[in-house]
Amino acid sequence: MSALVGCGGGSDQSGGGTVSGSKVYKVTYAEAIDVSESAGEEFNILVEVANSGSSLTSASKSSGVTYSIETVSNANIEITNNCQNVAIGKPCVLMASLKKAAADTEEFHFVIKLSDGVSRPESAIFKKQRLDVNLDPEVALLSDHNNYISVTNTNNVAAYFDKPYFTDTDNKQIDTVLITDNTCTNELDPGQNCHFLIKGENGVVGQLKLDLQREPLASVSFSNVAVTATKTLDIPADAAVGVSYRFTYTFTNTNTTWAATGVSFTNDFAMPDFTIDKENSSCSGITSIVANSSCTWKGTFTPGSEGNKSMASILHYAEGGDVSLTSSSQATTVAVIGTKTQDIPVDAAIGVSYPFTYTFTNTNTTLVATGVSFTNYFFSTPDFTIDKENSSCNGITSIAANSSCTWKGTLTPGSKGTKSIGLSLHYAEGGDVYLGSSSWALLATAPINLAPNATENGWAWPAPRFESAKKADNSPCDDALYDKLTGLMWAKDGNAAGMKNWNDAISYANNLTLCGYTDWRLPTINELVSLLNYSDTVSLGNWLNVNGFSNIQTGSRWIDSSAYWSSTVDSFGGGGGRVWSVVMYSGIVGSYHQSSDFYVLPVRRAN
Incomplete structure (x- = not known):
C-alpha cells in the first residue's frame, strides 16, 4: 500500500483527508501472487481516498479525479x-499470465496515474505456478480413445480461461481432435478441479490449451502405441544435504498388441548429486518396449550442496512423441546446534546443587533431523544426575x-576437584554436536554452626589454610603456595616482579614459568580479595607473610606502597583505563589508572 496526493479541492471526495489543500489517495494491491502459464490470474488494484500522509503533491485544482x-x-x-480512467474508490483488474520462458519469480512494474x-x-x-494437470509436459495419448484429462488449480488465486483447445504450432485449432464432457470453462477457484475427454487420430501432434492466448498445458501426440511415464518413486521436494534418496522412473507401453520401437533416452541426471543404478535399470540399453510392458530407471539422489537440484x-x-519425466528438489543443510541454556558454574561448593539445561535445536525450517541418538559422558559420577522425566531429549x-x-x-x-560432563548428539544428516562443561569444586570444610537455629553463614577456613604447592609430578615446590x-x-614472593604498570604486570604474569607451570596470570579482584584476613591486627598483608607468603608489601597506609594489581577492569570508572587493585596494608579495594605502578602476585588454578 502507498499514498498519492492530488489537489482535488479537498471536499469533493467524502471522508478524504487533506494535506495543505491536497487530497490524499491510498493505493492497494497484493505484493505477490501466484501466476500460471496456461490461464490468467486477476491482479486487483484500488485507488481510494485516504487519511494518511502524502508522498506526491499535485498542482491541479480540478475535481472528479x-x-x-x-x-x-x-x-x-x-x-x-x-484499467483506464477508473473512478477513485472503484477497483480495477489486470489479467496476468506468464510465458514459458519466465523465471520462478518475475517482477511486474506499473505506474499509477491520476487524471490531474x-x-x-x-x-x-x-x-x-502451473495448473496441476494429469499429463506430463510432453505426452503421447492413445489414439481413437477418450483420454481423461483433469485440471486442478493449486494457486492461491482463481484461474481464468476460455475452454480447452487443441492447436498446431501456429495456434490454429485442429478440428479432428474431439473434446467432450468438458467442465473446464471460464473460471477455476483455488483448490478446485475440472475435467474433459480428448480423442484424436493416430499421428496427430499438437498443443492442448485452455486459452488460445496462453501457454499450452502440454504438447500432445496421439498414437496407436502410447507410452506413458510414471514417477514410481520420486525424490522429495525438500531434501537434506548429504542424505540419500532413492528414485524410480517407469515408462509403460499401454498398447496390448504392438511394441514401442526405436526407443532411446535422453537423460539429465547431473553428477555427483544423481547416480543411476544401471545394473537394476531395465530401461538401460533397450531399443523397444513390448506390448503392455514397462521399463524403469532406478537411481539415488544425494545432494552434496544446498540449492535446487533437478x-x-x-x-x-x-510411434509417438517424446515422453518426459522431470523432478526437482530444494536441498538444504539440516544443522543441529547445541546451547548451554543453563550451565554449571566454573566454581562450585561441595554439597551444593546446581541445575543445568543443555538444549539441542534443529535450525532447518523444513526438514526433520533423523536418526537422533545421544552419548552422555558423566566424568564425575555420582556428582551429576539427569532428570530424565523432564528431559525432552530422552528417548x-x-x-x-x-x-x-x-x-x-x-x-x-561430593568431593573436591574438577567435575566434568559431556553430551554428544548424533544424527543422520550431519556430524556430532557436543556440549561439555567443567566445574571446580571448592575445598571448603563443613559450614559453621550446623544447629537448627543457627544464623551464621559461611565456611570455616582450613587450618593451616596454605601449604607448599606441588609440581605436575607431585613433587613439592617452595616457590608457590596452594590455597x-x-x-x-x-x-609465594610478593615482590619478585617489583612494581609495574598494569600492562607490564599482565605480561609478566602471563609469561611466568614457576614450579614447572606456564599458565600463570593476574588474579581477578575477587580472587585477590579472597587472600585477606580482616581480623589481623597488624595489617591485612602481615597475616599472609606469617602464613607462608614472603615479601607481601604492607609498609604504610599510602596506596602505592602496598597495592597489588588485579585483572579486573573498572567498567564504571570515569574516563576509562582504570583497573581494580587491593592495598595490602589496609585492605582497601579501589580502581586506579593503568599507568600506575603497583605490585604483582600471579595466580593459577591448581590441577
Whole structure:
C-alpha cells in the first residue's frame, strides 16, 4: 500500500483527508501472487481516498479525479489492461499470465496515474505456478480413445480461461481432435478441479490449451502405441544435504498388441548429486518396449550442496512423441546446534546443587533431523544426575524442523576437584554436536554452626589454610603456595616482579614459568580479595607473610606502597583505563589508572 496526493479541492471526495489543500489517495494491491502459464490470474488494484500522509503533491485544482494503470513491458509477462480512467474508490483488474520462458519469480512494474497529472511507480512479484494437470509436459495419448484429462488449480488465486483447445504450432485449432464432457470453462477457484475427454487420430501432434492466448498445458501426440511415464518413486521436494534418496522412473507401453520401437533416452541426471543404478535399470540399453510392458530407471539422489537440484528422463520412440519425466528438489543443510541454556558454574561448593539445561535445536525450517541418538559422558559420577522425566531429549530419535529438545540435570559435587560432563548428539544428516562443561569444586570444610537455629553463614577456613604447592609430578615446590580454601595456587614472593604498570604486570604474569607451570596470570579482584584476613591486627598483608607468603608489601597506609594489581577492569570508572587493585596494608579495594605502578602476585588454578 502507498499514498498519492492530488489537489482535488479537498471536499469533493467524502471522508478524504487533506494535506495543505491536497487530497490524499491510498493505493492497494497484493505484493505477490501466484501466476500460471496456461490461464490468467486477476491482479486487483484500488485507488481510494485516504487519511494518511502524502508522498506526491499535485498542482491541479480540478475535481472528479480518475486513475489509470500504465504497465511496463516485460517479455515474460502477458498483461490484459483495461484499467483506464477508473473512478477513485472503484477497483480495477489486470489479467496476468506468464510465458514459458519466465523465471520462478518475475517482477511486474506499473505506474499509477491520476487524471490531474500525479503519478507513482509501483511493483509486485509474480510467482510462477502451473495448473496441476494429469499429463506430463510432453505426452503421447492413445489414439481413437477418450483420454481423461483433469485440471486442478493449486494457486492461491482463481484461474481464468476460455475452454480447452487443441492447436498446431501456429495456434490454429485442429478440428479432428474431439473434446467432450468438458467442465473446464471460464473460471477455476483455488483448490478446485475440472475435467474433459480428448480423442484424436493416430499421428496427430499438437498443443492442448485452455486459452488460445496462453501457454499450452502440454504438447500432445496421439498414437496407436502410447507410452506413458510414471514417477514410481520420486525424490522429495525438500531434501537434506548429504542424505540419500532413492528414485524410480517407469515408462509403460499401454498398447496390448504392438511394441514401442526405436526407443532411446535422453537423460539429465547431473553428477555427483544423481547416480543411476544401471545394473537394476531395465530401461538401460533397450531399443523397444513390448506390448503392455514397462521399463524403469532406478537411481539415488544425494545432494552434496544446498540449492535446487533437478533431473529429467526423456523417452523417444518411433510411434509417438517424446515422453518426459522431470523432478526437482530444494536441498538444504539440516544443522543441529547445541546451547548451554543453563550451565554449571566454573566454581562450585561441595554439597551444593546446581541445575543445568543443555538444549539441542534443529535450525532447518523444513526438514526433520533423523536418526537422533545421544552419548552422555558423566566424568564425575555420582556428582551429576539427569532428570530424565523432564528431559525432552530422552528417548527421541528425531527433532522436528525448527524445534528443540533439552537435557536437564543437577551437579552436586561430593568431593573436591574438577567435575566434568559431556553430551554428544548424533544424527543422520550431519556430524556430532557436543556440549561439555567443567566445574571446580571448592575445598571448603563443613559450614559453621550446623544447629537448627543457627544464623551464621559461611565456611570455616582450613587450618593451616596454605601449604607448599606441588609440581605436575607431585613433587613439592617452595616457590608457590596452594590455597586449600579456594583451590588456587599463588606465587609465594610478593615482590619478585617489583612494581609495574598494569600492562607490564599482565605480561609478566602471563609469561611466568614457576614450579614447572606456564599458565600463570593476574588474579581477578575477587580472587585477590579472597587472600585477606580482616581480623589481623597488624595489617591485612602481615597475616599472609606469617602464613607462608614472603615479601607481601604492607609498609604504610599510602596506596602505592602496598597495592597489588588485579585483572579486573573498572567498567564504571570515569574516563576509562582504570583497573581494580587491593592495598595490602589496609585492605582497601579501589580502581586506579593503568599507568600506575603497583605490585604483582600471579595466580593459577591448581590441577
